[in-house]
Amino acid sequence: MTGSPFQIDVPNSLLQRAGQGDMRAFEQLYRLFERPAYTLALRMLGDPEHAREVLHDTMLKAFQRIAQFRGEAPFWGWLRQIALNETLMRLRQRRNDVGHDNELTDIADESAAPWVLADAGALEWSLGELPTQTRSVIWLYHVEGYTHPEIADMLGKTVSFSKSQVARGTAKLRSLLTTETELDRCPTYRTSMA
Structure with a gap:
């Protein structure tokens, strides 16, 4: 499953303008999706500085590839995949920097998320x-x-x-x-x- 319940309505005209290189249109997209992209990276990385770097890399790639967005899925799904890929790349890089894997073998009950009722x-x-x-x-x-x-x-x-x-x-x-x-x-x- 690669979908997300989070959605922001983005006018097609804004996406078209951004796809044609309109910097103001892309700036609007950046402002709309800055927070969810940053939050995704922060939750996965746990480091605000690295999350900001991922946000910037994500938006740069989105800017470079926006003409490839075909509108077959919501824009956030497309952008989220870029953010996720950037975050995973950063995780792999950090893992390689550490130089070891911490592969765990014990399997416990994973059925219930422990935070359902958490503060x-x-x-x-x-x-x-x-x-x-x-x-x-x-x-x-x-x-x-x-x-x-x-x-x-x-x-x-x-x-x-x-x-x-x-x-x-x-x-x-x-x-x-x-x-x-x-x-x-x-x-x-x-x-x-x-």
Whole structure:
């Protein structure tokens, strides 16, 4: 599944003008899609600076390729795929810089997303505690709706790698969210954080 529930109506005339090189039209597109493209990269990378770089690379590629957009699908779907590809490229680059893979083999229950009832602040903190690649795989699986074979293909990994990242990462996320909830209920923790 590569679709997204997020949509912004974009007038065809704006897309046509941008496709013909109208910089004002492209600037409007940039402003419309800056936030969702940045958010996608930030959620997967967990680093605002890298997310901004991905945003700029995404928009530059979109500008270079906008004449190729045929309007057969929503514009955000097309742009989102560019943003996703740029983000995955950045993840691969970071993984290669580290010089090792952290392939996990244990499989836990992955059926339920642990954040369904989570507080937004606790979820943001908990996601930030996960390793970058684990957070990205969880995001692709639970939020973007990609299958394990699709994730494995995008990352150049095995299906079992995707499954283990989701399983272990989901278990870790669930544990972090439980800990955060328990700490939030503790009166001394709440007082010390105020």
